[in-house]
Amino acid sequence: MPDSRPDHLTWRHRALIVAVALLFAALAARLVQIQIVDHDRYVEEAALTRFGVVAVAAPRGTIIDATGYPLAISIDTWDIYLDSFLWRDRERARAAAERLAPELALDAGQLFAAGTAQRQGDVLLRRGLPYGQGLAIQRLGLWGVRTLPASQRVYPDGELGAQLIGYVGLDGRGLWGIEADYDAALLGRPGRISSERDPLGRPIAFADRTERAAAPGGEMRLTVDRFMQAIIERRLAEALKEYRAPSGSILVMEPRTGAVLAMASLPTISPTGHLDDPDLPALARNRVVTDLYEPGSVLKTLTTAIALELGKVTPTSTYVDKGYVDVGPSRIRNWDFQAYGQVTVTEFLQRSLNTGAVWLSGLIGADDFYPRLRAFGIGEPTHIGLSGEAEGMLRLPRDAGWYPVDLATNAYGQGLAATPLQVLTAVNVFANGGKLMRPYLVGEIVTPQERRVFSPVEVRQVVSPATAATMAKLMEQVVEGVEYHGARVPGYHVAGKTGTTIVSISTGYQFDTTIASFAGFLPYEHPRVSILVKIDQPDGGLRLGGQVAAPVFARVAADIMEYLDGPAAGRTAAAR
Amino acid sequence: MAVVPRTVGRRGAVAFPQRVPLLAAAGLLLIAVAVTGLLQVLQSSRAATAGYEIRRLEREHAELGAEVRLLEADVARLTRVDAVRRDAIERLHMVPPQQALHISISTPAPARVALPSRYVPLPTTQPAPAGAWWERLLRRLPGLD
Structure with missing residues (x-):
């Protein structure tokens, strides 16, 4: 049977060679782009997936009077959230709700319903929980329960100098008085901790870590006695x-x-009055x-x-x-x-x-x-x-x-x-x-x-x-x-x-x-x-x-x- | 006269094996590799321990800072003017004096300590003593400090 294959390169061979060469050239070009041209961008993106950033709240500065008494001071509190995505696991969610409910004096059924009402996103359960109580909840390590640090402004002497000292809103910014007029000095600068994390999101102990400490707000001494x-x-x-x-x-x-x-x-x-008061x-x-x-x-x-x-x-x-x-x-x-x-x-x-x-x-x-x-x-x-x-x-x-x-x-x-x-x-x-x-x-x-x-x-x-x-x-x-x-x-x-x-x-x-x-x-x-x-x-x-x-x-x-x-x-x- | 042949060693020559056995060399190399690896493991372990310790201390620092702020707020609440007045009247059953007798004394008043207590200057920490040379050397070895 005569061999029908030609003994030389036909146009088909050449086309195939060119196609493969082009493919490899494109691959090489893409590699050059990834490895050399866009190197920094991909390093940054990789770092973003590996590094987690945690914001550290800066305590708002204290306002003290001429005798050193704090007229306005910030204390630490917790905001409690439920992760409704994690609470899709109904069995674990129910167990978490039953353990969390007595801590917050809530009904476990209502709590479970609140956390499972939506399929994703966080549900704010309680704002400004006292520090010790929030810490105890955090240590329970409950499934899908997040504790985020927050702070609350307190005025130890109540209404004393309320118009002068002012008040802060939920966002921690001054609304009137000294709190508003000197907001920039009192506010401080939040810190951040960036650290490498494992696949479960936990910080790796000896990995790279950069930290910018939170700068607390300025402490303000008034001439007021x-x-x-x-x-x-x-x-x-x-x-x-x-x-x-x-x-x-x-x-x-x-x-x-x-x-x-x-x-x-x-x-x-x-200062503890309602902010929606029309006479405010x-x-x-x-x-x-x-x-x-x-x-x-x-x-x-x-x-x-x-x-x-x-x-x-x-x-x-x-x-x-x-x-x-x-x-x-x-x-x-x-x-x-x-x-x-x-x-x-x-x-x-x-x-x-x-x-x-x-x-x-x-x-x-x-x-x-x-x-x-x-x-x-x-x-x-x-x-x-x-x-x-x-x-x-x-x-x-x-x-x-x-x-x-x-x-x-x-x-x-x-x-x-x-x-x-x-x-x-x-x-x-x-x-x-x-x-x-x-x-x-x-x-x-x-x-x-x-x-x-x-x-x-x-x-x-x-x-x-x-x-x-x-x-x-x-x-x-x-x-x-x-x-x-x-x-x-x-x-x-x-x-x-x-x-x-x-x-x-x-x-x-x-x-x-x-x-x-x-x-x-x-x-x-x-x-x-x-x-x-x-x-x-x-x-x-x-x-x-x-x-x-x-x-x-x-x-x-x-x-x-x-x-x-x-x-x-x-x-x-x-x-x- | 009979001569007894004997070997006369050269003065100053050392009896040393001409060739180190291959097995011994490999053993030494393995030991060196093992020690190096052990140091690496020790270093990593120590770094991990230090990392956990740092995080624990950071948490503790944050918790203590929060407690300090809570206590400052408590001190302030307890020393507010109307709280002191109420305590004096209700708990101690004090009443305004009908007749006051004031006595002047020449003793200087005690120094006022500003509240909250964080305004009180803290004692400065003294640097630790340097230690012996061999202690410093050991501390320089990674994983053994």
């Missing part, structure tokens, strides 16, 4: 009840440095910083200081008080509708006469009055470092809607608006040699990397030391120079000034409601604390600053001085 904070909150609550007032604020500062020692407004929010925005607002009011007669101190600084008057300068003064078509009367005849500057402040303030504003003039009033910080934010701070409202002669009568009313604290913080910061000038200090709340932030200490900041010299001293003396005479002044504190000389403002509404003024206030400092000789008390719309028959706010000031000041100085024998005996 919790004992003073407790004093003012207690006294404010008593005052609102006594004078049947819906709201009020008290602020305590160190006039020499501008440090805020205590700050409170009522009504307030409970109103209750959580730090009204000492965010809300404006017309400071009333407290502002007469600033007007007097400007006049003294310009050399227009001395404490013994006089004017004739007729009980009213006409400014253009408007007639301005004293608050008590009385006329006192010839009155000195000292007496004008003691009696808080509106006519005296109008007289001084005329001597000063608008060109000098407004720039100098702004120099006291009225109409500009204090930059205390809290969000929502109001700038204030001060209409200037160049603004539309300003009338000459505004100069007269502004001189006794009507027709302009400021926050309690702005007012007390301005009054502090007289207790601090004429220097305006920037108020501050945070004394120190300590992180693992650095320690930042915040020092007092002098904004400007507003009036000369001599003028400041004269004003302090005049304010001391306001309290100590008259009989039975409500702001007196046994054992100390107090300098201060009352304020009574008619509440302004959108259509004008609500003449039957007032804001009663008092701002002052003590001891007059070497001021250590300054205090502002503001009671909104008292409705108990007493409505004036001297009747309502001054006694509250006296109680707060007495408590604070006893806390600072201790109950010195003679002073205490007199006080009690």
Whole structure:
């Protein structure tokens, strides 16, 4: 049988050779691509399958007060999840449910139903489980039960300083107050541990391991003293009840440095309250910083200081008080509708006469009055470092809607608006040699990397030391120079000034409601604390600053001085 | 005279086998390989043990850290102003004094210890003594330290 095969390569052979060669060439090219070109990518992908990454939560920084007491602290908790994919194994799931149920005080049947209701994904069973309880569950090693570390923010002193300190949400971020405003400093940076794992996902002990430690959040020390904070909150609550007032604020500062020692407004929010409360925005607002009011007669101190600084008057300068003064078509009367005849500057402040303030504003003039009033910080934010701070409202002669009568009313604290913080910061000038200090709340932030200490900041010299001293003396005479002044504190000389403002509404003024206030400092000789008390719309028959706010000031000041100085024998005996 | 022939050894020559038996060499090699392998096993075992120990210590550290934070929160709760006041009134039956007598003493007040206790400086650890040279040598051997 003749051989039909050709003895040479036919086109079929060549085609086959070319095809095989192309195949091998493609294979080689692919190998080059995998092994050389995309080497790094495949190494990374391989590592991803071999390496597991565990996030390590960074504890949120503690907020402590000036005495070292933690006002806000984070504790460790656990979140418990059920792995519904693993719970497809019904027998093991049922066993796990029966062991887990008593630990969480749940019904095993309901728990089993919850974990098997879906075919995959995790089911959140419990959030914020106490640390010891979660740890015990973790050690049980139950099938398909995951324990993930979490943390919970706690406020050991409850509602104390709730508006100031703030609160954090479920995501661990600050919602308001210091918690929100200093969130970046408190938050910290989560850590991560990347380690090689075996096929069951367990870390291999001696394999490669990279670790980035969690950086805990900064620890923040406030200038606020919790004992003073407790004093003012207690006294404010008593005052609102006594004078049947819906709201009020008290602020305590160190006039020499501008440090805020205590700050409170009522009504307030409970940090353990419900975040879906419709009144939350109103209750959580730090009204000492965010809300404006017309400071009333407290502002007469600033007007007097400007006049003294310009050399227009001395404490013994006089004017004739007729009980009213006409400014253009408007007639301005004293608050008590009385006329006192010839009155000195000292007496004008003691009696808080509106006519005296109008007289001084005329001597000063608008060109000098407004720039100098702004120099006291009225109409500009204090930059205390809290969000929502109001700038204030001060209409200037160049603004539309300003009338000459505004100069007269502004001189006794009507027709302009400021926050309690702005007012007390301005009054502090007289207790601090004429220097305006920037108020501050945070004394120190300590992180693992650095320690930042915040020092007092002098904004400007507003009036000369001599003028400041004269004003302090005049304010001391306001309290100590008259009989039975409500702001007196046994054992100390107090300098201060009352304020009574008619509440302004959108259509004008609500003449039957007032804001009663008092701002002052003590001891007059070497001021250590300054205090502002503001009671909104008292409705108990007493409505004036001297009747309502001054006694509250006296109680707060007495408590604070006893806390600072201790109950010195003679002073205490007199006080009690 | 008769001469008795005898072998006279060369002065200084050492009697040494001319060739090491192959079996002995193989044995030595095997022993070297076995020792090397043993060291490797010891090293791996030690690394594994150290790895487990590190993880155990990390867990323990985390648990102790959590307990410290819980205790700090407890201390803070127990020392809150109204808790102290309530305890004084309800448990100790204290009442505000009708007449107070205050005595001043010249002894300085005790130093205040800030709370929580983690602010108290910890004593510094002293470095361990270096040890003898042979101890250091042993420690350098992998798997035997």
